[in-house]
Amino acid sequence: MSTARRVGGHRREVLRAVAAAAALGAAPRARAAAIPPALLGPLRAGGCLLLLRHALTDPGIGDPPEFRLDACGTQRNLSAAGRTQAERFGRMLREAGVVLGPVRSSRWCRCVDTAQLVAGRVERWPALDSFFAGRETEVVQTAAVREWALAFSGPGTALLVTHQVNMTALTGEWAGMGEALVLRREGGALNTVGRFAA
Numbered sequence: 001m002s003t004a005r006r007v008g009g010h011r012r013e014v015l016r017a018v019a020a021a022a023a024l025g026a027a028p029r030a031r032a033a034a035i036p037p038a039l040l041g042p043l044r045a046g047g048c049l050l051l052l053r054h055a056l057t058d059p060g061i062g063d064p065p066e067f068r069l070d071a072c073g074t075q076r077n078l079s080a081a082g083r084t085q086a087e088r089f090g091r092m093l094r095e096a097g098v099v100l101g102p103v104r105s106s107r108w109c110r111c112v113d114t115a116q117l118v119a120g121r122v123e124r125w126p127a128l129d130s131f132f133a134g135r136e137t138e139v140v141q142t143a144a145v146r147e148w149a150l151a152f153s154g155p156g157t158a159l160l161v162t163h164q165v166n167m168t169a170l171t172g173e174w175a176g177m178g179e180a181l182v183l184r185r186e187g188g189a190l191n192t193v194g195r196f197a198a
Contacts, residue, residue: 033088035096039182039194043098046154048193051170052118052161052180054110055089055198056082062132063108072109082110085178086117089198093118101156106130106163114178115161122161130163142169149183149190 035043042048060076067074078086093100105115106128115122127144131137145160152158167175171192175181179197183190 033092033196033198035092035098035196036194039196040096040098042182042184042193043093043096043157046099046101046156047152048182048184049149049152049158049160049190050180051167051175051183052089052114052159053164053167053175053177054078054082054106054108054114054161055086055117055178057110057177062130069107075109078110078113082177083113083117085198086114089178089180090118090120092198099156101154101158102152103159103161104128105161106166108163111161111163115159118161119159125160128160128162128166130165131169132163132165138165138169141166145170146190150185150188152185 043050056079057076058079063075069075100119103115103119103122104125105111105122107124107126108130111128112122112124127141127148129137129141131141145166149158149160164175164177167173167181170190171181171183173181173192173195175195176197179195181192182194182196184193185191
């Protein structure tokens, strides 16, 4: 086996271990969730982004072999708790007076469903698709999301629903299922100014 293939295989194993640990730590919180007060101003003012990892799913890592984007039954999908979590996230935004502008999502059903439950609408965007199973498109996808995010200035706050690997590639940070990073353009950079979860 070539060195490149061994390294690639090791990277996939590390990613799977990280994803498994993340899934174990992503249980619904017992206390009532709330948007941190320091984030309310930026979110209400608009022009920033909510980068949201899809809500809680059925147990598993990645997707079953031979899954298809056009067949939700072949994918790992939202659990009942995840659907409740996504609905709660949307309710939090509405009650806080946060107006959503564009709502974009990975084409994976767990992301589309999360966006629909949060916002009641969604535009599927391949740039947000998971590259967990292979990193060939990571650079191009991440650059496309960064370029779009840096150009966004409102109206409203944009909601982008995606996967943990995509969020880490864009921001360098990890997020649990149903957790959002709040991003804001500062100069020519896209900075994380906070996070919260439902």
